[in-house]
Amino acid sequence: MRFATKAVHSGGEPDKATGAVSPPIVTASTFAQDGIGKPRGYEYSRSGNPTRERLERAVAQLEGGKHGLAFSSGLGAITTVASLLNKGDHVIMCNDVYGGTFRLFDRVFSNFGIRLTRIDARDPDAIARAAKKSTRMVWLESPTNPLMLVLDIRAISTVAKKLGLLVVVDNTFASPYLQNPLKLGAAVSLHSTTKYVSGHSDMIGGALAVSDEEVYERLKFLQNAMGAVPSPFDCFLALRGLRTLHLRMDQHSKNALAVAENLQASRRVAEVYYPFLPSSPYHRLAKKQMSQGGGMVSFRIKGGYAAASRFLDSLELFSLAESLGGVESLAEHPARMTHSSLPEKERRKMGIGDDLIRLSVGVEDTVDLVEDVKQALDSV
Numbered sequence: 178m179r180f181a182t183k184a185v186h187s188g189g190e191p192d193k194a195t196g197a198v199s200p201p202i203v204t205a206s207t208f209a210q211d212g213i214g215k216p217r218g219y220e221y222s223r224s225g226n227p228t229r230e231r232l233e234r235a236v237a238q239l240e241g242g243k244h245g246l247a248f249s250s251g252l253g254a255i256t257t258v259a260s261l262l263n264k265g266d267h268v269i270m271c272n273d274v275y276g277g278t279f280r281l282f283d284r285v286f287s288n289f290g291i292r293l294t295r296i297d298a299r300d301p302d303a304i305a306r307a308a309k310k311s312t313r314m315v316w317l318e319s320p321t322n323p324l325m326l327v328l329d330i331r332a333i334s335t336v337a338k339k340l341g342l343l344v345v346v347d348n349t350f351a352s353p354y355l356q357n358p359l360k361l362g363a364a365v366s367l368h369s370t371t372k373y374v375s376g377h378s379d380m381i382g383g384a385l386a387v388s389d390e391e392v393y394e395r396l397k398f399l400q401n402a403m404g405a406v407p408s409p410f411d412c413f414l415a416l417r418g419l420r421t422l423h424l425r426m427d428q429h430s431k432n433a434l435a436v437a438e439n440l441q442a443s444r445r446v447a448e449v450y451y452p453f454l455p456s457s458p459y460h461r462l463a464k465k466q467m468s469q470g471g472g473m474v475s476f477r478i479k480g481g482y483a484a485a486s487r488f489l490d491s492l493e494l495f496s497l498a499e500s501l502g503g504v505e506s507l508a509e510h511p512a513r514m515t516h517s518s519l520p521e522k523e524r525r526k527m528g529i530g531d532d533l534i535r536l537s538v539g540v541e542d543t544v545d546l547v548e549d550v551k552q553a554l555d556s557v
């Protein structure tokens with residue numbers, strides 16, 4: 178079965194009791210049992226819920242994994258994966274990640290004795306150089322947030338496998354339609370379903386796809402033991418969003434490429450980060466592991482913070498807001514918004530300066546979006 182068919186049907190079979198084609202939202206917190214130790218399938222909604230299970234099956238199928246797990250937020254999913262680690266364990270993480278992911282490891286898991294080394298993972302051999310006896314996990318994003326670096330998931334997974342390390346890929350920016358990390362050798366593919374999976378900026382959620390049975394069993398245990406589970410209503414919203422993921426991602430990718438090309442042509446723009454631009458240093462690799470470029474574009478504007486601020490104020494269709502992946506276009510300033518939790522020194526080292534702007538290009542008309550960006554650049 179091809180992706181669009183899976184997106185429309187996975188986890189979506191009609192309700193057994195009523196035939197309802199749109200599956201019911203099962204809000205029950207608990208389920209009657211036929212006798213002690215004789216549940217009819219479900220016991221308690223933190224442990225398992227029919228609406229959540231539909232979403233979990235769909236995520237697994239769309240990622241080409243055996244199992245899916247859903248969470249209350251992307252960070253809930255990240256927290257649960259990080260809880261596979263024990264005191265003294267060491268994690269290797271790519272330099273450029275969502276600010277909240279770095280903050281969680283830097284300010285919370287460090288208190289539990291988890292040690293972190295951040296590396297430039299564009300060189301897969303950097304993994305071997307950073308690995309210690311205590312290293313257990315490699316944490317990647319690709320494309321990365323916000324600089325749109327593309328990491329070679331297959332090459333990194335090959336190096337990591339030799340060292341016995343678990344590779345986790347945050348696949349939020351690509352979505353399961355554009356990239357499937359499990360097929361490239363990663364052990365866990367992670368999503369903030371808040372973004373492209375649900376696609377309408379109306380819920381917060383997270384999800385994992387895994388194939389290894391042992392890793393799945395440990396994560397399933399942690400999902401229940403830690404309790405960062407999503408509400409059935411949010412699972413319904415994520416499932417409903419998934420049904421059109423392929424249609425939305427096609428339009429996001431088309432619009433983002435057009436916006437990126439126009440930014441590149443502007444004399445007010447210093448540099449554009451979009452891997453599917455032929456001039457991108459990641460173009461070849463991105464084409465190898467992704468089917469299209471997705472909806473995220475970052476760029477540096479000439480004139481520093483003042484110019485960035487004027488550009489953001491002048492946009493009419495793009496709202497100034499954190500987050501991404503919804504049908505509507507958003508724009509933000511990573512240094513002062515999504516990545517403000519990184520220490521300034523770290524930000525500068527990574528290249529997240531005051532001149533950096535990140536766009537989440539929506540699914541509106543291509544020409545309207547390009548015109549909006551042009552008029553905002555002219556206002557700078």
Ligand code: P1T
Binds near residue numbers: 250277278369381
């Ligand atoms: O917001 P939440 O659902 O908890 O997801 C966290 C998260 C995880 N991974 C990536 C790659 C992300 O971008 C995010 C959240 N990011 C934003 C809110 C943002 O504007 O970048």
